[in-house]
Amino acid sequence: MTNFDQFLSAAAESMRESAIRKMGSVLAASRDVVSFAPGYPSEAAFAWDEFRTIADDLLSGRRESVLQYGATRGYRPLLEVIVDLMSKRAIETSHERLVVTSGSQQGLDIVGRVLLNPGDVVLVELPSYTGAIAAFRAVGAELVGVRQDADGYDLDALSSTLARLRSDGRRVKFFYTVPNFQNPTGLLVSLAKRLSLLEWAERHDLLIVEDDPYRDLYFSDVTREAETRPLAADDGHDRVIYLSSFSKTLAPGFRVAWLNAAPALVERFEIAKQAADLCNSGLGQQMVNEACRRGVLERQLPRLRTHYQEKRDIMVRALTETLGGALTWELPRGGFFVWARLREPLDGDSLLPFAVARGVIYVMGSAFFVSGQERQYIRLSFSSPSPDRIREGARRLADAISDARAERTAPASPPAEPPSR
Amino acid sequence: MTNFDQFLSAAAESMRESAIRKMGSVLAASRDVVSFAPGYPSEAAFAWDEFRTIADDLLSGRRESVLQYGATRGYRPLLEVIVDLMSKRAIETSHERLVVTSGSQQGLDIVGRVLLNPGDVVLVELPSYTGAIAAFRAVGAELVGVRQDADGYDLDALSSTLARLRSDGRRVKFFYTVPNFQNPTGLLVSLAKRLSLLEWAERHDLLIVEDDPYRDLYFSDVTREAETRPLAADDGHDRVIYLSSFSKTLAPGFRVAWLNAAPALVERFEIAKQAADLCNSGLGQQMVNEACRRGVLERQLPRLRTHYQEKRDIMVRALTETLGGALTWELPRGGFFVWARLREPLDGDSLLPFAVARGVIYVMGSAFFVSGQERQYIRLSFSSPSPDRIREGARRLADAISDARAERTAPASPPAEPPSR
Numbered sequence: 001m002t003n004f005d006q007f008l009s010a011a012a013e014s015m016r017e018s019a020i021r022k023m024g025s026v027l028a029a030s031r032d033v034v035s036f037a038p039g040y041p042s043e044a045a046f047a048w049d050e051f052r053t054i055a056d057d058l059l060s061g062r063r064e065s066v067l068q069y070g071a072t073r074g075y076r077p078l079l080e081v082i083v084d085l086m087s088k089r090a091i092e093t094s095h096e097r098l099v100v101t102s103g104s105q106q107g108l109d110i111v112g113r114v115l116l117n118p119g120d121v122v123l124v125e126l127p128s129y130t131g132a133i134a135a136f137r138a139v140g141a142e143l144v145g146v147r148q149d150a151d152g153y154d155l156d157a158l159s160s161t162l163a164r165l166r167s168d169g170r171r172v173k174f175f176y177t178v179p180n181f182q183n184p185t186g187l188l189v190s191l192a193k194r195l196s197l198l199e200w201a202e203r204h205d206l207l208i209v210e211d212d213p214y215r216d217l218y219f220s221d222v223t224r225e226a227e228t229r230p231l232a233a234d235d236g237h238d239r240v241i242y243l244s245s246f247s248k249t250l251a252p253g254f255r256v257a258w259l260n261a262a263p264a265l266v267e268r269f270e271i272a273k274q275a276a277d278l279c280n281s282g283l284g285q286q287m288v289n290e291a292c293r294r295g296v297l298e299r300q301l302p303r304l305r306t307h308y309q310e311k312r313d314i315m316v317r318a319l320t321e322t323l324g325g326a327l328t329w330e331l332p333r334g335g336f337f338v339w340a341r342l343r344e345p346l347d348g349d350s351l352l353p354f355a356v357a358r359g360v361i362y363v364m365g366s367a368f369f370v371s372g373q374e375r376q377y378i379r380l381s382f383s384s385p386s387p388d389r390i391r392e393g394a395r396r397l398a399d400a401i402s403d404a405r406a407e408r409t410a411p412a413s414p415p416a417e418p419p420s421r
Numbered sequence: 422m423t424n425f426d427q428f429l430s431a432a433a434e435s436m437r438e439s440a441i442r443k444m445g446s447v448l449a450a451s452r453d454v455v456s457f458a459p460g461y462p463s464e465a466a467f468a469w470d471e472f473r474t475i476a477d478d479l480l481s482g483r484r485e486s487v488l489q490y491g492a493t494r495g496y497r498p499l500l501e502v503i504v505d506l507m508s509k510r511a512i513e514t515s516h517e518r519l520v521v522t523s524g525s526q527q528g529l530d531i532v533g534r535v536l537l538n539p540g541d542v543v544l545v546e547l548p549s550y551t552g553a554i555a556a557f558r559a560v561g562a563e564l565v566g567v568r569q570d571a572d573g574y575d576l577d578a579l580s581s582t583l584a585r586l587r588s589d590g591r592r593v594k595f596f597y598t599v600p601n602f603q604n605p606t607g608l609l610v611s612l613a614k615r616l617s618l619l620e621w622a623e624r625h626d627l628l629i630v631e632d633d634p635y636r637d638l639y640f641s642d643v644t645r646e647a648e649t650r651p652l653a654a655d656d657g658h659d660r661v662i663y664l665s666s667f668s669k670t671l672a673p674g675f676r677v678a679w680l681n682a683a684p685a686l687v688e689r690f691e692i693a694k695q696a697a698d699l700c701n702s703g704l705g706q707q708m709v710n711e712a713c714r715r716g717v718l719e720r721q722l723p724r725l726r727t728h729y730q731e732k733r734d735i736m737v738r739a740l741t742e743t744l745g746g747a748l749t750w751e752l753p754r755g756g757f758f759v760w761a762r763l764r765e766p767l768d769g770d771s772l773l774p775f776a777v778a779r780g781v782i783y784v785m786g787s788a789f790f791v792s793g794q795e796r797q798y799i800r801l802s803f804s805s806p807s808p809d810r811i812r813e814g815a816r817r818l819a820d821a822i823s824d825a826r827a828e829r830t831a832p833a834s835p836p837a838e839p840p841s842r
Contacts, residue, residue, distance in 0.1 A: 001658075002626075002628075002658050002660060002683065004683060004685045004686055007536050007594055007595075007686075008535065008536065008689065009534065009536055009537050009538045009541075009560070011535070011538075011560075012534070012535040012536070012689050012692075012693065015535075015689070015693060016692070017691075017692050017695065018695050018696075038490065040489055040490055041489075043483075043485035043488060043489055048483050048488075051480050051488070052476075052477060052480035052481055055473075055476035055477065055480055056473060056477055059469060059472050059473035059476055060469075060473055062464075062469050064464035065674075067464060067467050067469075067472070067672035067673070067674035068461060068462075068673060068674055069459065069461055069668075069673045070674075102523060102698045102702075103698050105696075105697070105698050106698040109697050109698065113430065113432055113433070113559070114429065114430060114432075114433040114436075115428050115429065115430055115433070116430050117430045117432075120430075131696075131699070134695065134696040135696050135697075137696075138534070138693070138696040138697075139430070139432070173428055174428075205423075207423075207428055237422075237423050238423050239423060247490075251488035251489070252488070252489055252490045252703075253486075253487055253491075253703035253704045254488075254702060254704060255523075255698070255700075255701070255705075262423065262425060264425045265428075268429065268433050268436070270438075271433075271437070272433065272436060272559070274438065274439050274555065275436060275439075275526075275530060275552075275556050275558075276526070276527060276530050276556075276559075276697065277523045277524050277530065277676065277698075278524055278526045278552070279676075280676070281523075281674055281675060281702050281704075281705050282673075282674035283674045283675060283702075283704065283705065284676075284702050284704065284705065287704070
């Protein structure tokens with residue numbers, strides 16, 4: 001029998017399965033589970049009819065680029081669309097600063113491969129997005145977290161952490177941040193803090209990786225669009241590598257996102273993407289291109305904001321009514337997530353088997369921490385389930401919490417079985 | 422001004438732009454160039470009408486999985502299709518041995534990341550596919566080539582090279598091979614050699630990475646289907662990691678390919694793909710799935726074999742008639758390429774600027790060599806251009822060769838400008 005362990009790379013040894021994706025497998029394996037786990041956009045809100053018309057036009061047009069290999073940087077008309085879209089976000093850009101990626105996950109992966117050596121340090125918000133953690137760890141980087149306040153990362157903590165790392169001789173490459181409706185906390189970084197961060201990066205000669213998938217999904221009852229102004233809009237020194245995506249606004253199934261950075265870096269990103277997968281799907285890119293050019297995206301955005309704001313309200317109301325104070329949270333001002341704290345002695349890790357047994361799943365908060373043993377939180381995604389399912393999920397979660405509390409006073413161990421329903 | 426070099430990883434420093442992709446940029450920048458460079462399938466042969474119907478059905482059906490995120494391993498019904506397709510290639514497989522990748526390029530990239538540490542050695546055929554070279558070098562591996570005979574890799578050279586490397590204390594992980602209509606040589610490895618290679622890998626405790634994109638495109642005038650039997654079909658010890666793709670048979674624009682290996686390895690490949698891009702396009706996978714289930718692929722294959730065989734004949738005839746012995750080659754028995762040797766003192770590198778000036782491009786053979794200074798070859802791809810363009814390209818190539826010869830007897834330097842037409 002072949003012994004495969006001897007063939008594995010050190011990188012492979014350090015790769016870990018995503019907690020979010022693992023929950024996806026639980027979901028796929030079971031018939032009736034309410035999923036608050038993956039941050040999936042709502043398929044009910046996709047522009048199905050417009051996509052159908054566009055696909056028909058593209059394939060009847062027999063334009064070879066739809067089905068052929070394409071340029072690694074991306075389909076040129078789509079790059080033009082992205083330049084326009086960026087200017088609406090107050091970011092002036094051009095073709096030589098852009099590369100289309102297969103979802104922002106590929107953008108994170110490419111950034112990691114081009115910038116990180118094993119042992120390099122990446123500073124991240126605590127908690128931080130698991131996909132970014134996975135991508136940076138896959139190239140052997142160490143992630144060091146800095147705590148967040150109600151308006152995002154703590155700049156003093158950032159400075160003192162950097163000073164400590166540098167005095168230890170560590171090489172710190174960049175700070176990874178999701179300033180708009182952060183994954184998992186939903187936090188919105190204040191504009192003042194954004195400007196301070198840019199100044200801080202310049203002063204300390206660091207790069208910033210700004211991941212911005214939720215920017216268009218602000219909730220107008222509590223957030224003005226101006227509050228979502230990206231770091232990249234005020235970056236005078238090319239310190240910011242900016243990532244955004246069509247996955248949350250048009251659909252993830254096209255796998256179209258983009259990276260924006262200084263041309264000297266984008267050249268490297270392009271070569272890394274060449275080696276990684278040659279190019280994005282022509283069909284996916286042209287579907288997105290046409291959806292933008294025909295105004296589908298523009299028409300979708302206000303609808304999506306309303307759609308997700310309503311779902312947020314439904315979830316928050318259901319949690320309030322059903323859970324009677326067992327959970328606390330800040331009202332999300334945009335995005336897909338409620339980041340909820342469990343009252344002790346319960347925690348997100350130990351509650352999970354009870355939740356699975358009751359037919360509801362979430363992502364345990366501990367998955368988003370790169371250090372410390374913070375287990376009090378759970379991430380609840382309201383984006384994908386229907387209103388009824390959100391309410392049903394809240395009831396099941398309440399039952400799971402009751403079960404877990406009852407279990408604490410009884411001698412038996414928690415159920416370890418996969419969900420029975 | 423920010424100094425970006427200080428932020429680059431060692432891996433980024435070793436990444437090189439693909440010679441094939443670079444030729445693609447020349448092509449995109451110019452109006453009238455005959456391209457024998459990239460191995461693009463013929464868009465005239467795509468099943469446009471069937472794809473149009475399938476897209477319409479998929480998008481009107483509003484099945485969420487078409488546009489949503491999906492499982493990292495791949496869309497389950499597509500995995501079933503691949504299991505069937507593999508059994509037609511005499512490879513018994515199952516879901517736990519498969520992962521769908523975004524083109525075989527991503528398969529190569531993932532294999533490299535999971536198996537290779539910096540400094541590890543990969544054995545390759547000489548010459549070998551540039552995409553594989555790029556993927557393995559991107560993780561810091563060293564590539565060592567072994568020469569080929571008319572029926573493929575030289576087993577004695579493979580053994581002596583391995584012995585030498587091991588006595589030097591080098592860690593050799595696998596042998597990368599394209600047994601069917603190799604890129605770039607078009608060579609078909611004999612069945613006897615295939616069996617010997619499996620035995621050799623078992624004896625020396627090595628893995629084999631078998632890249633098989635052209636298997637279905639054998640030319641029946643000179644090749645029987647039985648001669649394309651994959652190594653993986655006779656692999657009793659899970660030594661073979663097998664890659665294949667729908668890019669050459671349905672279309673590259675879907676970015677759908679697959680990896681087949683021992684479950685213990687596929688688990689790792691799955692985690693690496695998670696970090697790399699989460700999942701393949703739902704739309705792309707379901708287009709391919711339906712095309713297979715509706716018999717489109719099966720109907721296409723005999724057509725494609727005829728299509729490419731005819732184009733091979735047209736190219737070979739045009740080269741024979743136009744070039745009058747300036748080039749020599751073996752008749753390709755399948756696939757996309759004529760691997761042609763230039764008569765000295767000309768070589769593929771120094772001819773290129775003359776060819777570009779005349780409006781024809783190819784890939785210089787030196788790009789496919791990982792060692793040595795072999796510059797006598799050029800790779801001419803007959804797959805994509807129309808018959809008329811193939812003939813026109815051969816004429817231009819003849820003119821370029823005349824120009825280069827004339828230049829050798831004159832004092833001026835060769836033209837370095839981009840193509841004027």
